[in-house]
Amino acid sequence: MNAPPTRAPQDPRARAAMEQVPLDMVPPKPVITLENIFDPETDYEKWMMRLIWTDRERGQKVREEWIAGLPYFDGPADNSDILPPGAPPPNVPLHWLRVPIHFTPLPDPRYTRSVYIAKNYFTFTRIEPAQELFARIYGGSRPRRILDFGTGLGTSAMALARLFPQAEVIGIDLAPHFVRFARKWAERERIPNVTFYLQHAGETVFADDSFDIVNESYVLHEMPQPEAAKIVHEMRRVLRPGGRASWVDVIYDDTEEERQARVQRARGPEPFLGEYMKLNVEQTVRASGFINVSKLRDPNWDCMVITAVKL
Numbered sequence: 001m002n003a004p005p006t007r008a009p010q011d012p013r014a015r016a017a018m019e020q021v022p023l024d025m026v027p028p029k030p031v032i033t034l035e036n037i038f039d040p041e042t043d044y045e046k047w048m049m050r051l052i053w054t055d056r057e058r059g060q061k062v063r064e065e066w067i068a069g070l071p072y073f074d075g076p077a078d079n080s081d082i083l084p085p086g087a088p089p090p091n092v093p094l095h096w097l098r099v100p101i102h103f104t105p106l107p108d109p110r111y112t113r114s115v116y117i118a119k120n121y122f123t124f125t126r127i128e129p130a131q132e133l134f135a136r137i138y139g140g141s142r143p144r145r146i147l148d149f150g151t152g153l154g155t156s157a158m159a160l161a162r163l164f165p166q167a168e169v170i171g172i173d174l175a176p177h178f179v180r181f182a183r184k185w186a187e188r189e190r191i192p193n194v195t196f197y198l199q200h201a202g203e204t205v206f207a208d209d210s211f212d213i214v215n216e217s218y219v220l221h222e223m224p225q226p227e228a229a230k231i232v233h234e235m236r237r238v239l240r241p242g243g244r245a246s247w248v249d250v251i252y253d254d255t256e257e258e259r260q261a262r263v264q265r266a267r268g269p270e271p272f273l274g275e276y277m278k279l280n281v282e283q284t285v286r287a288s289g290f291i292n293v294s295k296l297r298d299p300n301w302d303c304m305v306i307t308a309v310k311l
């Protein structure tokens, strides 16, 4: 029997577009190159996504065959093109190397296109809605430096850079292929005030008290609890006194029963969600010494937002 899909795509428009592609007629398979890698999702990819939601096992098989032929932005083996000036290569935690997230082995660069088109299905992975959320959190601020932890393809960093065109925004990630993709994407979007670097979010090379805003979006639920706590502490270290921080991440439900139900629903694509529920971001943020900690649930999508200030 097929495993039932654990979640439905969040965005109703993307779901409707995907459902226009019939499951029983396979659209022509596109050739994805570095020239068209930023193109909108093709019918073949919509069909494949629909298959994944309805018959995960078969869908994953089709996806793996498709991914085998995908291109990615490459660079020198020592990643010297994407390190902050003078910085050594980051340590890479074993869980990041070995545990596939969303069925995606993070060290495999060919998955970048697949992460890019997934932005259609998960609201926060698009620049515009992320920008709206940040405007609500940070509207009226005049930050000069902003750091986005675990930036992935760079969506939240680009949203922050658009919102604060006067600021220097830096996005960091452990995946060299995401960092290189984010750089190209920002270039295409003509966002000049954002830079991306290869860094371990729990051990960055940035100076103490050197940013006005720090953010993480959907990063802490992807790792063992001590690694996530390390990132919260690092966010505090690099933030200046009076600076503001935000965490946009999976909802921490009110009861243990609800939390465990969420962990069960996401079994497979979210291997560390049980660890995340033990973490309790809000409590970790308070314990880390942040003040004015508050939590809101955004009505537009499935996430929780915690904001705080460094004393």
Ligand SMILES: C[S@@+](CC[C@H](N)C(=O)[O-])C[C@H]1O[C@@H](n2cnc3c(N)ncnc32)[C@H](O)[C@@H]1O
Residues within 6 Å of the ligand: 096, 106, 124, 125, 149, 150, 151, 152, 153, 154, 155, 156, 172, 173, 174, 175, 178, 199, 200, 201, 202, 216, 217, 218, 219, 222, 223
């Ligand atoms: C689910 S993605 C979220 C990406 C992005 N923030 C977004 O909202 O679209 C999680 C990202 O965190 C990155 N990541 C996980 N652990 C990290 C670490 N210790 N240091 C830097 N990046 C990390 C992963 O490589 C991945 O790109």
